Structures are given as C-alpha cells and as structure tokens.
Amino acid sequence: MPLLEAKNVSVQFGGLKALSNFQFTLDQGELVGLIGPNGAGKTTAFNVVTGVCPPTSGDVILDGNSIAGLPTFRINRAGLARTFQNIRLFAGLSVLENVLVAIDQSAGHDLVGTILRSPKHLRRERGQTARAMELLDTLGLADRSASLSKSLPYGDQRRLEIARALATNPRLLLLDEPAAGMNPQEKLDLMNLIRFIRDRFQIGIWLIEHDMKLVMTICERITVLDHGETISEGTPEQVQRDPKVIEAYLGEPVHQ
Amino acid sequence: MKKSEPSTPPLAHGETREPSLWLTVLRSNWTILVTLLLLWPLNWLVHDANLIDNYTRRIILLIGVSIIAAVSLQLINGTSGQFSLGHAGFMAVGAYLAAYPMKTHSAGGTNPLGVLLFYIGMFLVIGIAGLLLLALFLIIRKSGRAHPQLPTLLLLIVGVWFLWDISSAARVRDGSAPPAYLVWSRWIALLGNLFDAVAHRGITMSMPAGIGRPICFLIVLIGGGACASVAGLIVGLPTLRLRGDYLAIATLGFAEIIRVVINNSAALGGATGFTGIPRLSNFAWIYGSVVITTVVIWRIVNSGKGRTLIAVREDEIAAAAVGIDTTHYRVFAFVIGSFFAGVAGALFAHLNVYLNPTEFGFLRSVELVVMVTLGGLGSISGAIVTAAVLTLLPELLRGFSEWRMILYSLLLIVMMLVRPQGLLGSREIWPWRRGGDRKAAPPPPTKEPMHAAP
Secondary structure, three states, X not given: OOOEEEEEEEEEEOOEEEEEEEEEEEOXXXXXXXXXXXXXXXXXXXXXXXXXXXXXXEEEEEOOEEOOXXXXXXXXXXXXXEOOOOOOOOOOOEHHHHHHHHHHXXXXXXXXXXXXXXXXXXXXXXXXXXXXXXXXXXXXXXHHOOOXXXXXXXXHHHHHHHHHHHOOOOOEEEEXXXXXXXXXXXXXXXXXXXXXXXXXXXXXXXXXXXXXXXXXXXXXXXXXXXXXXXXXXXXXXXXXXXXXXXXXXXXXXXXX | OOOOOOOOOOOHHHOOOOOOHHHHHHHHHHHHHHHHHHHHHHHHHHHOOOOOOHHHHHHHHHHHHHHHHHHHHHXXXXXXXXXXXXXXXXXXXXXXXXXXXXXXOOOOOOOHHHHHHHHHHHHHHHHHHHHHHXXXXXXXXXXXXXXXOHHHHHHHHHHHHHHHHHHHHHHOOOOOOOOOOOOHHHHHHHHHHHHHHHHOOOOOOOOOHHHHHHHHHHHHHHHHHHHHHHHHHHHHOHHHHOOHHHHHHHHHHHHHHHHHHHHOOHHHOHHHOEOOOOOOXXXXXXXXXXXXXXXXXXXXXXXXXHHHHHHHHHOHHHHHHOOOOHHHHHHHHHHHHXXXXXXXXXXXXXHHOOEOHHHHOHHHHHHHHXXXXXXXXXXXXXXXXXXXXXXXXXXXXXXHHHHHHHHHHHXXXXXXXHOOOOOOOOOOOOOOOOOOOOOOOOOOOOOOOHHHOO
C-alpha cells in the first residue's frame, strides 16, 4: 500500500481547471519531484493534499485513510507536514520556539498543569525543549536557537522551516520550492540535507522545485504538470527525454 | 512515526527521585501564596489604619479592577492578536451576574448554597440550550454536504419560524392559554422553569454572615467570571471566521447587545441601574485577584499554550500546517480573557455597589483597548502600568476640569506618534524572557551539525 495516493483529483476555481485528474502515488521513504512551468498546478496539488483547498472531485489517501477535505491541522496530525514556497515562520518566536510549537501539538498540554506549573507540566516542557534542541542540532541550527526566527539568514530560515515540519513527526514531508532564492552553495547543502532527512527519518519526501539540477540529482521519480494535466511521469532520465516535457518546460538542449 | 529517540530531559541539580506532587506544586507557587497572605496586612493599612482618605482608596481599588480587565484583554488582543472591542460587554456580564445572585440569593451572605444553586441552574439552562443549538447547527452543516443550497434554506425556515413563534408568544402573553403551535417559546419557558426549580430551591444554609459573606463573594466572583467566559465562547464561536476590523465590529456589536439587554431587563434594574449590592470588594480581594489574574495569564502566555497562540497570531496557515487547531486556540483566548473580565466586573460591582449599563458602554471597551495598546501589545507589565496610569490620569487632571479629556487625548496622540509600539513593545519590565522554565537551559550541541556530512 502506498503512503500517499491521489486518485483522480481535480480542482476547479470557477472556470479554471487548476488540476485535472491528478493521479499520484508515493511510497514510504521515496523521494519524488513535481515540476512544471509556472501556473501548472504544482502548488495546487500540494494545497489539495495538505487540506488548504478541498478537491472538487477525487480522493486523497494517506496510509489507507481518506484525507480529502479534512482541515489542515488534522491532515498534519495524520502524518503529513509541509514547508511553504514563501517561507512562513512564526516571526515573533525564537528559533527554538518555532520548533517547540510544532512539538507541542502532538504532546498536548493541560491548562491546570500550565497554571499551577505542575511537575508533569515542567517535565513535559523540559522534555520538549530537549527534543526540539536535538532536532535543531540535527539540522545544524542549535547555536542559533535563541535568536528570533526572522533574524536568520535565508538558507537557515528554510532549514528551520524544515525542522519545524519534522517536529510534527510526519511520515511524508512536502517541500514547496525549497531551493528558491538560494545560491549554489546553499543549494548543494540543501540537496545533502534532503537526502539526509529521508535516510535519517525514513520518511517520504515530495518536492516542487524549479532547479533542474537539484531535482534530477536527488529525486527517484518525477511528475511533470502542465496546465493542470500530468504530461509525464517517470525517472529523471525518462522525463528529461520526454518530448512533451521538453516542449512544455525544459526546452531544447543547447547545441555544443 | 519514526524519530530519533528523544534524549532524556536534563534534570536539575542531580535529583534522583521526583518529590511529591503537592510539594513540587507548592514549590513553584509559594511566592504567590506569600504575596496573597501579605495582602491582608496591606488591606488593614488601606482600609482601617486611617492613612488614606476615601477618595484615594477608591482610586487605588479602581486601578486594581482596571489592571485585571487590561491584563485579560492583553491575552485576547495582544497574545492571540484578535482585535476585540467588546471587553466591557464581558465585564458587564460578570458584574451583573455576580451582583444579581449576591443580592437575591445569598440572604445577606448567610446562604452560599443559594448562590451556588443560582449558577448551577444558570449553567444547566445554558448547557441544554447550547446542546440544542449545537444539534441544530450540526444538522444544518451536515445538510450542506448533501446539497449546498440546503443550509441557507434550512436556516431561513428555522429563523422565520423562530421569530414568528416568539413574536406570537409575546402577543398572547396577556391572554390566557398560548396556542398549540408555539414550540420554541414553550421550550424557552420550560428552560425558565428548570432554572427556577434549581435556583429557587429554597434550601438555605444557616451560616454567620461573617463567614458566609466571603464564601458567597468567592462563589460570585468565580460564577460571574464563568458566565462571562460562556459569553466569550458564544461570541468566539460564530465570529471565528472574522479577522481584524471585522472581528472588532462583531465584538463591539456583542457588547452593545449586552448593554441593551441589561437596559431593558427589569430584573437587572434596567436603565435606572441595579442597586443594593453589598460593598464587599476591598483591597485584599481586588489585589488578590490582580495577582492571580497576572500569574495565570503570565503562565499561559509563557507556556506551550502561549507559544501556540502567538504562532496562530503570526501565521494562521503555517500554524495549521504544524497541526494547530487554530479555531480552538482563538476561542480559548476569548474564553480565558473574558473569564477574568467577568471577575473584574464582579469586583467592580461590589466596589461601586451600584451598576448602570452606561458604565459598560463602548467607551469603556475603547479605554481598555487603549490601555493594552499603549502598554505594548503582548506585554503584561505594560498593560499593568498603563492601566494604573490611565485610571489615575483623569483623576490627576481633574484640576483642569473641562480641559482634562482634551489633555488626555493629546497625550494619547503624542504617545502614538512617539512610540507606536507602546510603552514596552512586546517586552516586559522584569528581565525574564518568554520561553517558560529558564532552568531548563538547552543542552549544548554535542554532535557535528548534519550538513558537514556528505
């Protein structure tokens, strides 16, 4: 059984079909890419899966359970986390607190314990802080834990967003253009980071990216969208050779 | 669900066994208990030592009430970032629903049971009515899945039926028997009977007023607060989709509804005001409540709950994406905030011994918002300072008589021009930072950062 399965998903905004008959599967531990020109429906696909907008028709199945139309926070608790195209950190919180917020939700907290500072509450806060620090450490952000999240350099903000998503214990991580705005060195780091996360946490990763080098290097499978339609699917080599993809998105290779 | 094993939390100074629950709770709260105990000698100084005249004492006590209201509004407006303009409405609910049972059900402070039964009856009625409404709401929402036009239609039918029924009930009130088609009004009458049956049980508790009165007052404070937080829940639920200005207008409308209802309710004194409330609020009660309010809200803000509220304020989409039930937390802020607003109202009622609906008008709400904004959104100590200053200032400026409100407004304008983020911004006077238990310092990074690995 695949970890994530999209069955015939369509999304329509008025007369515009943002996504039509989208079919997709992703297995545990797989690293899959989603590419296509601007306005192809990539982010819409993410939004449907994460519950930001409900599908007009079709079904999304996570681990055997339908998640189509559920509110976003329930989908997250079912095991699906995401990052955003334009970084969305909690600007008023520190780096550590950004991760702590995500950890809190699975752990829960009781009001009376909070008000009385009960030992259970204090122990939980300590345990969560330790877990958050460990996660930050894993992603190389531990030394910045006390600074405000908006004061981080761009690459670190991306990394923090990933750390925050991982803190919710996902089985599937969705990355929306993680390399956008990064310089080549940061992209290289990111590539290593994505691979590392997949191996370390044994989770599925599905990413949207415009940087072809990154996508072709790390993804095992790639789906190509254009005008809401899936025009190609397969390994990076297959996709790169597909004439439809070349026409719609990649363009002809330059003659030497 | 696989995740690296969380390392064991670092224990403070090598303790081996967890001490008993009560001891630990006492250890984290003893300073508050001591503060509360210290209030009694202070209470004597303020009230009985002949050091302070009536006028000054009244201002000191009013400052306490303002602080409670401002700090509780800070949770809603500052921490959770929802702009509420209806805080005076919650205060009114607390004030009237504390003063009413105190006057009518406590038998001069000898019958705490009567007061308690009043609230039990109240909550039974609210609970049953709430369940019925919830059922109705769920049916209507479910019908939307079957057919998108159905909810509007159903709502229309139910609404018209409700209005028709109620209005015909009002018309037959003077006649003898109501016609058979009256459905809603009959349910409401039934709920009224239920309330009467519980609240006017006639069970009395003979108790000397000296002991009974503080007990009654405590029940009334908590009960008034609880009624206000139910009001907060009722406002919070339907206005959840509203943000910013729209929410402000909705809460403003709510506060006006409360005011108009009180204005027209004979049992609560109507426009002439509610009199005959015993003067029970003294320095210890008011400042004890100040301490408790501040501590509770401080701890909520500086715990996981507060972090979550800030996360929802900063970015609702991202908050939902990390598993936060944003709706739940927005209502949570309203419920807690309005609870303490209700307590402030109850204290005010027993300080002023006279309630008038005009006390809880739009201006009072605005005044509270000004306190919170001037103090700095998100700063509890800022709210305390400005609540004190802004309660004191009109009194200090009394010498300028008709000019004082102009001076006051000018001060506000200058303040906003010079320091738009408020007195303290989102910081606090005391040096502790947000983030809860400072003792749990983060462990130093031990492993190599990941990106060094291939």
